[in-house]
Amino acid sequence: MNPTTVIKLPFTRRAGWKELQRRRPSIAKLAFGLVLPMSLIPPVLLYYAGTHYGDAFVAGFGDRQWRFITTILFLSELLTFFVMGWLIHTVVNIADDMTIDYQDAYLLAALAPLPLWSSAVVLLIPSLLLNVLAVLVALGISCSLVYQGLGALCERQGQDMTTLSATYTIMAAGVLAWGLLMAIIWSY
Numbered sequence: 778m779n780p781t782t783v784i785k786l787p788f789t790r791r792a793g794w795k796e797l798q799r800r801r802p803s804i805a806k807l808a809f810g811l812v813l814p815m816s817l818i819p820p821v822l823l824y825y826a827g828t829h830y831g832d833a834f835v836a837g838f839g840d841r842q843w844r845f846i847t848t849i850l851f852l853s854e855l856l857t858f859f860v861m862g863w864l865i866h867t868v869v870n871i872a873d874d875m876t877i878d879y880q881d882a883y884l885l886a887a888l889a890p891l892p893l894w895s896s897a898v899v900l901l902i903p904s905l906l907l908n909v910l911a912v913l914v915a916l917g918i919s920c921s922l923v924y925q926g927l928g929a930l931c932e933r934q935g936q937d938m939t940t941l942s943a944t945y946t947i948m949a950a951g952v953l954a955w956g957l958l959m960a961i962i963w964s965y
Contacts, residue, residue, distance in 0.1 A: 787921040794929030801880055807887040816854035819897035820847035826900040833903035853958050861951060862886035868946050869931055874939040881930040892918040920948050
């Protein structure tokens with residue numbers, strides 16, 4: 778799949794989704810080929826930012842236990858992939874209007890955090906405001922990715938409101954998990 782198609786995924790239900798669905802990557806292939814390498818980006822860059830210019834973000838931020846924090850963050854990201862795949866499958870299949878199989882649910886669970894993982898690159902710049910803005914933009918793109926992905930991957934009978942409701946529930950759970958991870962970072 779070419780990069781322009783991947784960039785279009787959060788903005789359309791047509792470009793790329795059916796091709797990804799036809800490829801049917803296994804859950805193990807998604808976990809080891811996409812989730813594992815991409816989930817390394819935030820902990821590595823957070824460790825770098827925290828140890829090199831942590832106090833430039835917030836006073837006292839450089840004195841944290843970054844090895845412990847980033848290890849917990851990495852393991853939590855991996856666990857979150859498996860929980861989110863199960864959650865997407867469960868939330869979508871509760872309603873009678875939509876259905877999704879486990880393969881597609883885990884495909885969406887692997888693709889949804891890509892903008893958030895990619896936004897960690899901004900940690901190379903010691904600006905709290907810029908990093909907060911990057912995360913907020915990435916969160917919006919991630920929400921759009923879930924919405925468009927549900928619309929493209931689910932078998933549904935018409936109603937877009939069901940897709941919106943499922944997206945809201947999935948993203949609320951994701952933001953809650955993300956908030957807990959950030960609380961871990963701030964508490965140590």
